[in-house]
Amino acid sequence: MNFNYPNGKLYNPKYAEQAFKAKNEKNGSYSNRGMTLEEDLNETNEYYRERKIAVIHKKPTPVQIVQVDYPKRSAAVIKEAYFKQASTTDYNGVYKGRYIDFEAKETQNPTSFPLKNFHQHQICHMEEVLRQGGLCFVILRFTSYEQVYLMEAKHLLVFWERMVKGGRKSITKEEIEQKGHYIPLGFQPRIDYIRIIDTLFHFS
């Protein structure tokens, strides 16, 4: 387990959002641009679980706990902790016996998806999962259009490689439309990605 501190500059915004959500989900209030992608996916996964379609969970946000108080007759209180960089993707689980693994990201950029939304750790994890025969993909949302796409990890890895070799640091929307699969937003489930998985991997 790596306990590296996150690079404050790079990650604070992300953590700020996480913390904001963690703080507000309790009261059922969300960020003012409507439901976040995470909330939509949590609802979707709950829908899948309740109907015994699939068992997929979001992993907890990894934190390094430094100081904990143990008040008498009440729950332990974490007094000092730090956000850690995730070593894997955020979502995984099982569908028809197969291992499912994905990361979900959104961008306000209308024309391309910045690759800085992913970390080298996660890219390595996706490669490992594919090598083990797991089903690995990313769910990308363009918030400006409310458009959601599922793109197989094997394609993301190509775009990542292009960046590593000095190419563009993002995936154009056109590329995502070509390589990815559009997921129309629904009511229940909100983001029916399992339907895409079925067609991609001939599960039904």
Next chain:
Amino acid sequence: MNFNYPNGKLYNPKYAEQAFKAKNEKNGSYSNRGMTLEEDLNETNEYYRERKIAVIHKKPTPVQIVQVDYPKRSAAVIKEAYFKQASTTDYNGVYKGRYIDFEAKETQNPTSFPLKNFHQHQICHMEEVLRQGGLCFVILRFTSYEQVYLMEAKHLLVFWERMVKGGRKSITKEEIEQKGHYIPLGFQPRIDYIRIIDTLFHFS
């Protein structure tokens, strides 16, 4: 996502241990009875990943974040957070395309394994995983003998059901020896549970 506060009385000891470990893993020091089961499994999973045998990770400890500070030019600091009860098991991942899911627990009780080591949430999760065709089991360690067993979830569910119906609140060591599979402690990997999985599910 459930944000129920843990029952302080019931969970403080467990959280105390978690916090202790979180605090000390950084310095490479562990609880004084040698490597914990968690550490042994983390090393084992690292061994599997490095050799491309399997990709299995421990999920982060779920915490509910209440207050976060954002100091200038440094990482966000969590100032108030609470341990949450896990809604799933601690470990999952992929092996040869199949979904692997397990919980690991140890007891100092020499004669039986108390079922209070598991929560209803986790039992339900195991049932869901089995229903989806995932490979689900528990790894149980008797610390007094340094003995580790792998027991398929389907057996644990029977013992849990027995308790629910008013039967004993633990699994006797004899029952674990009968239904479970002894895992001899090794050096690398420490706890070679994949070997048991291979024989149980005819993967090799």
